[in-house]
Amino acid sequence: MFRRILEDSFGNVTLMAQRAGTSRETLYNYINSHPETQEMIRKERERLVDLAENKLGVLINEKNPTAIIFTLKTLGKNRGYVEQVQIANPDGTNLVPPKIVVKDQEGADAVNAILSGD
16 A cells, blocks of 8 residues: 555655655654665655656657757756856946955965956
């Protein structure tokens, strides 16, 4: 019965507790005391992600623009499909100055020299 509830809810603890007729707290206590149950829940969550990926593929095959854009922005990041937010004044100057992080005093001195024009 527990396995069926787990599979039907894809490892969602709230749904599992509702379907088992118990509280989330009781279910979490059980899960935390049974490592094999934790692993079962992890596998069910992975199954849910697999299902979502399959549905995403279906939408891409149907030429769904949102699915295509989502896939490119997430899985296609390494190919340059990323959004960049640029914060600039109308003349192109930075609205927010860049943050410069240095690890030591020598680096801080070099940055200060550059910024002061020395």
